[in-house]
Amino acid sequence: MDPSSDQPPSPGGVFRSWRRLYAAVLITAAAVYLLLSLFSRAFRP
Amino acid sequence: MQLLDWIVVAAYFGLIITVGYWTGRGNRGLEDYFLARRSMPWYAMGLSVMATQASAITLVGTTGQAYVDGMRFIQIYFALPIAMVILCVTLVPLFYRARVFTAYEYLEQRCGPHTRSLTSLLFLFGRALSGAVVIYAPSVVLSVVFSLDETLTILLIGGFATIYTALGGMRAVMWVETWQMLIILLGILFCLGSVIWGLPDEVSLGEALRLAGSTGRLETLSFDTDPRQTYTVWTGLLGGLFLMLSYFGCDQSQVQRYLTGRSLRESRLSLMFNAFAKLPVQFVILLTGALLFVFYQFERPPVLFDPVTLAETRAAEPEAMEAMEARYETAFAERRTAALDYAGAGGDATEASLRERFVAADLRFQETRAEAVRTASEVKGEPWSDTNHVFPTFVFTQLPPGVVGLILIAVLAAAMSTVESELSALSTASVVDFYRRFRNRFLRGPTSDRHDLIAGRIGILFWGTLATGAALYMGRLGSAVEAVNRVGSFFYGPILGAFVLAAVFPNRGARRAFPAVLSGVAAVWAADLIPRSLGVEGISYLYYNLIGTAVTVLVGLALGSSAKVRGKEGSG
Numbered sequence: 315m316d317p318s319s320d321q322p323p324s325p326g327g328v329f330r331s332w333r334r335l336y337a338a339v340l341i342t343a344a345a346v347y348l349l350l351s352l353f354s355r356a357f358r359p
Numbered sequence: 360m361q362l363l364d365w366i367v368v369a370a371y372f373g374l375i376i377t378v379g380y381w382t383g384r385g386n387r388g389l390e391d392y393f394l395a396r397r398s399m400p401w402y403a404m405g406l407s408v409m410a411t412q413a414s415a416i417t418l419v420g421t422t423g424q425a426y427v428d429g430m431r432f433i434q435i436y437f438a439l440p441i442a443m444v445i446l447c448v449t450l451v452p453l454f455y456r457a458r459v460f461t462a463y464e465y466l467e468q469r470c471g472p473h474t475r476s477l478t479s480l481l482f483l484f485g486r487a488l489s490g491a492v493v494i495y496a497p498s499v500v501l502s503v504v505f506s507l508d509e510t511l512t513i514l515l516i517g518g519f520a521t522i523y524t525a526l527g528g529m530r531a532v533m534w535v536e537t538w539q540m541l542i543i544l545l546g547i548l549f550c551l552g553s554v555i556w557g558l559p560d561e562v563s564l565g566e567a568l569r570l571a572g573s574t575g576r577l578e579t580l581s582f583d584t585d586p587r588q589t590y591t592v593w594t595g596l597l598g599g600l601f602l603m604l605s606y607f608g609c610d611q612s613q614v615q616r617y618l619t620g621r622s623l624r625e626s627r628l629s630l631m632f633n634a635f636a637k638l639p640v641q642f643v644i645l646l647t648g649a650l651l652f653v654f655y656q657f658e659r660p661p662v663l664f665d666p667v668t669l670a671e672t673r674a675a676e677p678e679a680m681e682a683m684e685a686r687y688e689t690a691f692a693e694r695r696t697a698a699l700d701y702a703g704a705g706g707d708a709t710e711a712s713l714r715e716r717f718v719a720a721d722l723r724f725q726e727t728r729a730e731a732v733r734t735a736s737e738v739k740g741e742p743w744s745d746t747n748h749v750f751p752t753f754v755f756t757q758l759p760p761g762v763v764g765l766i767l768i769a770v771l772a773a774a775m776s777t778v779e780s781e782l783s784a785l786s787t788a789s790v791v792d793f794y795r796r797f798r799n800r801f802l803r804g805p806t807s808d809r810h811d812l813i814a815g816r817i818g819i820l821f822w823g824t825l826a827t828g829a830a831l832y833m834g835r836l837g838s839a840v841e842a843v844n845r846v847g848s849f850f851y852g853p854i855l856g857a858f859v860l861a862a863v864f865p866n867r868g869a870r871r872a873f874p875a876v877l878s879g880v881a882a883v884w885a886a887d888l889i890p891r892s893l894g895v896e897g898i899s900y901l902y903y904n905l906i907g908t909a910v911t912v913l914v915g916l917a918l919g920s921s922a923k924v925r926g927k928e929g930s931g
Contacts, residue, residue: 323624325631332627336444339634343440346638350433350579357572359714 360763367764371542371771375523375535382534383527388808389795392815393460393787395530399619405632407533408607408616409640410540410776415497416747418543418644418773422550423746425648426655429576434595435901436641441596442603443634447627449862450608455623460791462614462858469861470872477873478857479792481850481880482611483785490781490826494520495833497774500747501767513830516771520778521823525816529619532779539772546769547643550750553758554650559657559699566702567653573701573714574721576649589899598901605851605904609858612784651753656698658757662687662731664748668739672731675738683734687727694720778826786818794818848900849887852907853879859908860915868915875918879911 329335386392399407424432450462459465463482467475498512524532558567571577581591588594607613607630620626662684663669673680697717704710736743754766794814798806806814853876860868860875868875883903890897 323622325624325628332447335631336447339440339444339631342635343437343638347437347580350642354572354577354579357568357577359573359711 361760363760364764364767367761368768368771371768372519374538375775378538379523379527379531379535383523383531386528386530386812389460389791389811389815391530392528392812393615393783393791395528395533395619397619398530398621399533399625400621401625401628401632403533403537404616404620404625404629405636406540407536407776407780408613408629408633409637410536410543410773411612411616411780412606412637412777413540413543413773414493414777415500415770415774418546418770419497419500419750420747421641421644422648422651423749425576425645426651426749427746429574430579430642430645430649431581431590433579433638433641433645434581434590434592435599435602436638437592437595438597438600439603439637440634442600442607443630445604446608447630450858451617451626451630452623453862454614454618455620455626459618461611461788462609463611463788463792466857466861466872469865469869470857471870474857474872474876475792477876478609478854479611479788481854481876483788485846485848485850486610486612486781486785487822487825488829490517490778490785490822491829491833493774493777493781494826494830496747497770498830500751501770510831513827516774516778517823517827517830520775521782521820521827524779524782525819525823528815529615529783532783533616533619536776536779539776542765542772543769543776544640546766546772547640547647549762549765550754551643551647551650553762554647554654554753557654557658557757558650561699562653562657562702567650570653570656570698570702570717571649573718574652576652586898586902587896589901594899594901598899598903598905601852601855601904601908602901605855605908609851609854610784611788612780615784615787616780648750651749653698654753654757657695659688659691659695661752662728663735664745664752668735668743668745672735672738676734679734680731683727683731687724687731690720690724690727694724697721778823782819782822782826785822786815789822790814790818846884849880849883849903849907852883852904852909853877853911855904856908856911856915859912864912864916864919868912868919871915871918872911875911875915878914879907882910883907 324331325335329338390396421432454462454465457465457468461479463475463479466478494513494517498509498516501507501516502509502512523535527535555564555567558564562570568577581588582593583591584593585591586594617626617629620629661669662680663672694717697713697720701710701713701717704713732744735745754763758766790811795806795811856879857872857876860872883906886903886906887897887900
């Protein structure tokens, strides 16, 4: 990539734009918090 | 240690020497030596970033922490994905397009040369002796576990990392770290598998988790709003966000990793990889510790996990320890029976009472162990804990030959990867931000590639020798080194504040970043010192970065505004 360019190529794969990748990261993080909460609850007496 | 373990260790050293030598050939100038000619792919950068962050204490200390205290520690990483997205959108493109060698170099363009010198100096001061800690801490554990001389393990870790970092440069370091991280991940998976495998046949994984959960060790979320608590959702999301932004955005040892990317896309992807992978990895490490707790319900653990301290305490207090160990034996037998009964209870009416019996038996057992730890502390004459010995004790007493070697090289890899990154970052900052800059300006003008390369190597050898030397004298310098490290952590927030001023307020506060950073450091210092001098518990250290950043930005903006007003009055 030309480092002076303002628009780096998209991340590739299923992510067609950086915005989608960032959204996926944040949604995954939220899902992980939820899973951790469920995990703790499942084994809480 | 059996022959097979030594073969695994020898193979590890053979692998990193080969990878280091092969990938580190042909360095021609500083861009080669410090930034791998900006040619690295995202997966190597991503694994290298992860390896830099994972120290030996991550592997040994975190499992021990989960054994003793449960999995609440994971909350510290909650803000990591958010911080990574913020950095990918803001600082990473700025650094990449500015073609800088160090993060602080970028500040010169927006805030002036003094701010660059100040922030780089704060980094050097804060990190100068942390190399000693990251060499010393695993060396002590390894020397205790192997009954080796501490000097030998320090020289092995510090000396080896210094030599191949100096010879191979950044490309060698990053490819070595990529392999080291893969070894660490393999080691972590083997640990988890070994603990599950070691559970008695009559206890399933679900029952083991139920046992751990009944003592609160699987609690991952705490919504406690007390700011003095360190591991809560709020400290994780708010304090942790500023910690992660400061560490990944402004600490040269991390920034240097993603400056080596062959494109902005690769640099961003490396951080996204960490955003996805870090929490699951940390979860597995902590779960291993929590399951170790269950494993030691059925296998009697030593009353103290450090055999050397146990022998010393027995020798100093023979009668007290004998009586205590007899009580410990009884408490363990009672707890084992209670644990088996509770694990076998299948949701019937007796389950609640069996759980209560198990929790009460565990409490009695923990009290006896706490008594032993107190006696050991009294014998040593200082506060002492055996948290860091829990995991090595399991590895060396329970695991088969070969696997012991694998876990050992994972610990070695975690230790060495952190040392390598520290050394190359310290050398880059001292050579690029100070030596080359001042030599070019005041002495003989621009230098040749060869000259720069030699300066870079001398920098690494200097910092490596200092760190290894300080680690050798850590026994005597311990409190001084710890104090320097503690003060060093005060600088993260103010440095982040300088970057916020530079990136967000280039026309308002950036030119006043120098006094603003000093104010930020003073504010964090006060937040730490005042409660301690008053003898009260202060706020969690995770909030220090938030305070440092906020004060720096506010002071920078206030000074910038007043300068503008004065400027207008003067011109009007």
